[in-house]
Amino acid sequence: MKLLFFHYVLIASFSLIWNEVESVNPCCSFPCENGAVCVDDDDTYTCDCTRTGHYGVNCEKPSWSTWFLSFVKPSEQTKHFLLTHFDWFWWIVNNVKFIRDPLMRAAYFSRTDFIPVPHVYTSYHEYPTMEAHYNRTYFARTLPPVPKNCPTPFGVSGKKILPPPEEVANKFLKRGEFKTDHTNTSWLFMFFAQHFTHQFFKTVYHSPAFSWGNHGVDVSHIYGQGRERENKLRTFKDGKLKSQTIKGEQYPPYLKDIDNFKMQYPENTPEEQKFALGHPFYGMLPGLFMYATIWLREHNRICTLLKNEHPYWDDERLYQTGKLIITGELIKIVIEDYVNHLANYNIKLRYDPDLVFSRNYDYDNRIHLEFNHMYHWHPFSPDQFNISGTTYSIEDFMYHPEIVVKHGMSSFVNAMSSGLCGKMSHHNHGQYTLDVAIEVIKHQRELRMQSFNNYRKHFGLEPYKSFEEMTGDAKMAAELEEVYGDVNAVDLYVGFFLEKSLPTSPFGITMIAFGAPYSLRGLLSNPVSSPTYWKPSTFGGEVGFDIVKTASLNKLFCQNIDGDCPLVTFTVPDDIARETRRMLVGNIKDEL
C-alpha cells in the first residue's frame, strides 16, 4: 500500500507543479489496514491501530489472538456457502433449540458487529466529530469520505475524472429487455421493502447527506412522524385510527376529510384518489397504499382486542399499546418473512431478542447513507402490472391508490403475490427509475463515497482483483475496464449490480454482506427488542405479547381481509412464475 502511494507521488511529480504535490494527503492511498484510522501529518501519515487487533506502521501485523481467530474463523464467502448448502444439517439446527440458539446469537453478532457503534463519520467530516453523534439530521457514514485533494476521486486508484453518471448508467444499468428475478421474488415483497424502508430513509430534498427521519423502525410510515401529524390521523376514541368504508371495506380516510394534512399528489388529482396516509409520499403507488391500508386495519383490530382485555383503559393507552404491538409484529415479519426471503439461508432467522440481551446492546440506531443507497432496488420494478386481467403501466400506477379500491383488497393482494419482480442486476433499471440510479451515483461522488472494493473490505470480503472476477463476464469486464480503468475505482452503487449474482438469492454477495448488518442492527436495537420493553406488560399482557410473537405476513393479510384469504407470499409459486414468464410480452431473457 505504501509502495502504491509512493508510486503515485512519482507519477504525480511529472504532471503537477511541486506545490500541488506537496498538498496531496498521504491518506489518499488508504494505507492503514484492518480498519485502522489514518491521520495525515503534513507529508507523512500515522495509522492508529487502537482496538484493530493489529500493529505495525500500517496496522498490517495481527496480534497473536487476532491471528488465531482469523485462522479458525471461516471467511464470509465460506460462511455464505455453508449457510446455503447442507440442508439436512440446517434442518436439525432449525429444530433443536439448544443448537439453534447459540448459532442464532452468533449469527446476529457476526452481522451487527460490522456497524461501528457509536458511529463516527458524517458526509462532511472524514474524521470523528461531536456532530456525528449529536446532530441527528446527518445520515451516518460507515466509511469516512475519501480525503479532500486526492489525485483521483477514489483516492489514488482509477481515472482522474470519472465518466459521467449518465454514461455509466446508460452503459451498465439501463434496462433492455425486462429480466425477471431468478428467485421468484413477488411484487408483494417489493412493495413491502418500499413501504417498510421509507419510514427511515428520509433524505432531505437537495441535501443528500441529511435525513428528516428518526433513524429507525419508529412506525412513522403507518402513524405519521411527529405528534402533530399523528394526532390528525387519530379518532381519539378507543385508540383507533381514522378510517372510512368504501365498497364494504375499511380504508384510510380521504385527504379532504382531514384539516391541514400534507400529502404529495399531483395538482388536479380528483378528491376520491387522494387519501391521507402516515407517510406523505405513500399515495404514490397502489402497492404502498395497500400496505398502509392493511396496517391501519391491523391497528384498529388490535385496539378492539385490547379494549376487550382492558375495558377501563383510555384512548391514549390503547393507541400507544397498539402501536407497540404493531411495531413488534412488523419486526417479526421483517426478520422471519422478509429477511429470510432475501438472504435465503438454510438457518431460518428468528426474531428472538432474548438472545442478544447477554450483551448490552446499543439502542441508538442510526441510518447510514450507504444503507440508504444500497436499498435503491429499482430493478425489482417491472414495466407493467397485471391486476386481475387489467394491465397497468408504471404511469397508470403512479398516484392512483384507488386502483386497490377498484379491484378490492383481496384481488389486489393476489395479483401482488403473483407478479414477478425484475432481476437485481446490470441492465435492468427500467426507464422510469434510471434517473434515480443516476442521482444516487451523483450523490455518492458528491459526498466522496469510497469505492466498491473498499466497502467489500469493510464487510469482511476480499476485494475483487479484476473486473472479470467481479462480473464473471468477459465482455462486461472489458467495458468496465474501459470506463473505470481500475477495479479499485468502481462506484459503490454500480458495483452492487455489476457483481455476478448468487444462485440462492436475488442479490450478489456484497449486497447481502452489506444489507444484513444494517438491517439486523436496526431491528434488534429497536426499543421493542430491548430488555426493558420485551415483556408481556409492554404489550398489554400475554394476549398482546402472543400477537407479536406469532405474527406473520400471512396472518397480517388474512386477519384483515373478509372472506377467503388471497395468495400471500414473497415468493411467486413456481407454476404461476412459469406461466407469467411465458406471458411476458417480447423476448424475455430469463436468467434462471
Added chain:
Amino acid sequence: MKLLFFHYVLIASFSLIWNEVESVNPCCSFPCENGAVCVDDDDTYTCDCTRTGHYGVNCEKPSWSTWFLSFVKPSEQTKHFLLTHFDWFWWIVNNVKFIRDPLMRAAYFSRTDFIPVPHVYTSYHEYPTMEAHYNRTYFARTLPPVPKNCPTPFGVSGKKILPPPEEVANKFLKRGEFKTDHTNTSWLFMFFAQHFTHQFFKTVYHSPAFSWGNHGVDVSHIYGQGRERENKLRTFKDGKLKSQTIKGEQYPPYLKDIDNFKMQYPENTPEEQKFALGHPFYGMLPGLFMYATIWLREHNRICTLLKNEHPYWDDERLYQTGKLIITGELIKIVIEDYVNHLANYNIKLRYDPDLVFSRNYDYDNRIHLEFNHMYHWHPFSPDQFNISGTTYSIEDFMYHPEIVVKHGMSSFVNAMSSGLCGKMSHHNHGQYTLDVAIEVIKHQRELRMQSFNNYRKHFGLEPYKSFEEMTGDAKMAAELEEVYGDVNAVDLYVGFFLEKSLPTSPFGITMIAFGAPYSLRGLLSNPVSSPTYWKPSTFGGEVGFDIVKTASLNKLFCQNIDGDCPLVTFTVPDDIARETRRMLVGNIKDEL
C-alpha cells in the same frame, strides 16, 4: 401491600359512590415489588416479573440465584460505609492497578445499572410507549407517574390533598440563618455544577416534561446548541472561537459584535455588560461567565497546539477536533475533580472508559426528569459574595458578568475558591431561590412523580419507616408528620433536603445514591468515552489524547491565566473556611 389496598377500598366505600370506587386503579398501591411492572385489569392487577429475578403474585419471591446474590451483596448503606472508611485499605486499592481496575469497573456498573436502558416512561405515560424512545423532546422518567385516579397523590399513602408547595417550602426549606456546608464546598464547585449541567438541563419554558437539549454532554454550553448558533461564535480561522481582549485578557465577544445572536439580558443593560456566550442564560451570573471564558481560552489554546501539530489541517478539522478534546477534558474533570468531591469516597473514581468496553454500553443517553429535579442545588448559594474585599449581594451579581472583567480572572477565581457554599439541607434555600424550590415541587406534583420512599427503593435503599428515621430530628419529624401524614407520601424534592446529612459528603445518602448513576451513565455513554472514539487519532494524535488523559481543574485555570496561578479548588482550605465562617455576618449556625 395488597392488604393496604383492600384497606383503602374499605375506607373509600364510605366516602364515594360505587361507580367511583370501581374506577380506582389497583396499581395505585404499587403492589408489584422488585421493579416489576403493574398492569391493571379492571378491578384486579397483574405483576409482570420478567427479568426481575423474582416470582409470585407480587414478584416478591426471589429466584435461587437472586436470593444467593442478595445474600452476598452488601446493601447500599454498607457499601457507602465501606467506601468512606478504612483509608489504609483504599490507599492500597487506589495505588495498585490490578486491584483498582476490577473494583472501578464494578463501581461503574453497580451505579449505571440503576438506570433502565432504553428508558420506557415519559411524564405523560405511566406505561411503555414508542414515544418514550423516539420523541426526544421528552425528559425520560425513571419511575412511571403515579397512576391516574388514585385515592391520594402518591397512590394510596398520605393525605388526599397535599399541603401547598408554598407552605411546605416556607416550613421546611426557607433559609433562616445561612448555614455553611460542613465539607467546605467552594463557590468554584457551585458554579461548575451550574455551568456544566445546564448544557443538558434545558427545560422547555412552561412545559416541565419537555427538554430542548441534546440529552448529554454535548458541550453546547460552551459552543452553542445547533450549527447556526455555533457558527456565529466561530472565527472560521484556525478552528478558533471569537474573542476580544479587555484589560490584556481574552474574553468572549460582546453581544453587539455578533449579528442576530440571542442572549437573555434585562432590557437597558449597557452594551459593555452583554457578552455573547454558548448558552443564552450564561450572562446571568459572573460565575457562569468565568467558566464560559476559561473554556473559550482553553479551546483557542488547544487549536494553536493542534495547528502546530497539523499545519495543513483546515479550520473545520481544527475546530471539530478541538471540540472533541474539550469534551474529553470536561468529562475527565467532572469525574476526577467534581464527582470525587461530591461523593467523597475513599476509592478515587478515575475516567477510564476502557474499563467499560467489556460490556457494550449504550451510547444513547437520556436526561431523566428526576435527575434534573435532584440537581436543584440552590441551598449551595450564599446570600452574598466577597470578591477581593468587595461584597456583592445576589442582586448585585445578577446579569453582571463584567464583574469578572473588573476584578480580573485571577482575583475572581481566587475569590471563588475561597467562598463557602451553603449547606445542602433543610431551611437553607435563600430568598432569591425559594421560588425555584416551590416551582420544582409544583412540577413534581403536576407530573405525578412518585414519593421519596419509592425512589429510595428504586435506587436500592430501604424506604424510611418513620419521619424520625428519615430526619434524625424529633421536632422536624413531628412537623413533617403533621404536614404529610405518612413517611411514604413525601415529595421527592423535599425528601432530599429533609433527610439527615452524611458527615463525609455535602449530600444525604439518597441524593448520592440517586445522582451517581445518572452522572456516570451520562459521562460514560458520551461518544468520546466509546470504543470507536477513545483512541489517539480522534484527538488529533497522541498530543491531543494526552491533553485529555491528563486534564484537571487546576490545569484548566492555570494554563489559561497569565502570571501566577490563583487558588483553584472545589474544597475551601480549612484555614480560609474557618476565617470565612468567623467573618460571616450574624449568628452562623455551622453544623460541622
